[in-house]
Amino acid sequence: GVTQSPTHLIKTRGQQVTLRCSSQSGHNTVSWYQQALGQGPQFIFQYYREEENGRGNFPPRFSGLQFPNDSSELNVNALELDDSALYLCASSPTRGEGGYTFGSGTRLTVV
Amino acid sequence: GESVGLHLPTLSVQEGDNSIINCAYSNSASDYFIWYKQESGKGPQFIIDIRSNMDKRQGQRVTVLLNKTVKHLSLQIAATQPGDSAVYFCAENIQWGGKLIFGQGTELSVKP
Numbered sequence: 001g002v003t004q005s006p007t008h009l010i011k012t013r014g015q016q017v018t019l020r021c022s023s024q025s026g027h028n029t030v031s032w033y034q035q036a037l038g039q040g041p042q043f044i045f046q047y048y049r050e051e052e053n054g055r056g057n058f059p060p061r062f063s064g065l066q067f068p069n070d071s072s073e074l075n076v077n078a079l080e081l082d083d084s085a086l087y088l089c090a091s092s093p094t095r096g097e098g099g100y101t102f103g104s105g106t107r108l109t110v111v
Numbered sequence: 112g113e114s115v116g117l118h119l120p121t122l123s124v125q126e127g128d129n130s131i132i133n134c135a136y137s138n139s140a141s142d143y144f145i146w147y148k149q150e151s152g153k154g155p156q157f158i159i160d161i162r163s164n165m166d167k168r169q170g171q172r173v174t175v176l177l178n179k180t181v182k183h184l185s186l187q188i189a190a191t192q193p194g195d196s197a198v199y200f201c202a203e204n205i206q207w208g209g210k211l212i213f214g215q216g217t218e219l220s221v222k223p
Contacts, residue, residue: 002154029209038119040200040213041155054210088154090211099145100211102154 002103004089010109016077019106021089023070029053030072031100032064033088041088047072079110119198123220130188130221134201134214139182141203145211146175146186150197158186158199188219196221 003022011017023030029048033041043056047066061077070091076083086107090100124130136144142163147155161168161175161184168175174187184201198218202211 031210033211040202040216041211043210043212046209048209056210090154092209099157099160101157102147104152104154 002089002091002101004087004103004106006106007104008107008109010111011079013079013081013110015079016075017079017108019074019076019087019089019108021072021074021091021103023072023089023091024101025070027070027091027093027101029092029094030066031090031092032072032074033090034058034083035086035088035105037085044074076108081110084108084110119216119218121218121220123222124191126191126193126221126223128191130186130191130195130219132186132188132199132217132219134184134186134217136182136184136201136203136214137212138203138205139179141205141212143204144175144177144184145202145204146173146184147200147202147213148195148197149200149216155200191219191221193221193223195219 005020031046032044035041044058046054050066063075066072086105088105090102092100145160146158148158149155159170159173159175161177166177172189176185198216200216201214
């Protein structure tokens with residue numbers, strides 16, 4: 001499946017954070033979502049074969065990387081209180097075909 | 112964003128009854144739709160999907176109906192069980208971008 005680390009994280013406003021994801025084996029597409037409390041996940045961006053392949057309505061301080069070994073990162077700079085949310089990683093075989101498998105997420109709290 | 116508010120619609124059913132969860136999607140260009148179940152503290156879990164060239168698809172105890180004319184999806188759960196209690200999201204996929212657009216979600220509560 002898809003595994004994410006850490007499961008929980010507390011950061012101070014203005015700090016930077018890196019969240020990690022290990023995709024399901026054989027999946028070459030990874031997407032990141034932000035889920036605020038009581039809402040559906042919101043698309044941040046997608047990576048396909050290590051290149052960004054679509055971006056949602058998030059500022060440039062949200063950035064990502066995808067590595068050849070089925071792992072990826074979400075980086076957020078200059079954290080704001082509103083960045084507090086559950087961050088979900090999802091992988092799929094090829095650009096969404098065959099569905100997406102989600103990890104359990106990282107709960108980020110910004111204080 | 113596509114999801115608004117802190118209070119999810121709630122559906123409360125008795126164990127053994129059938130449940131119907133509805134969803135309106137936003138983009139007529141969407142060609143792939145997925146229902147997800149999300150339990151507390153977990154990520155969304157795939158339930159069933161349907162492509163836009165179909166209007167009905169059945170799985171184990173679940174059926175998804177698609178009405179493209181009114182941009183409406185429904186998820187039917189037969190013989191609902193306490194383990195079905197969760198938040199259910201519909202998601203639409205626009206092929207070009209590969210991103211999923213999630214609906215607001217419905218909280219299903221099953222009473223034993």
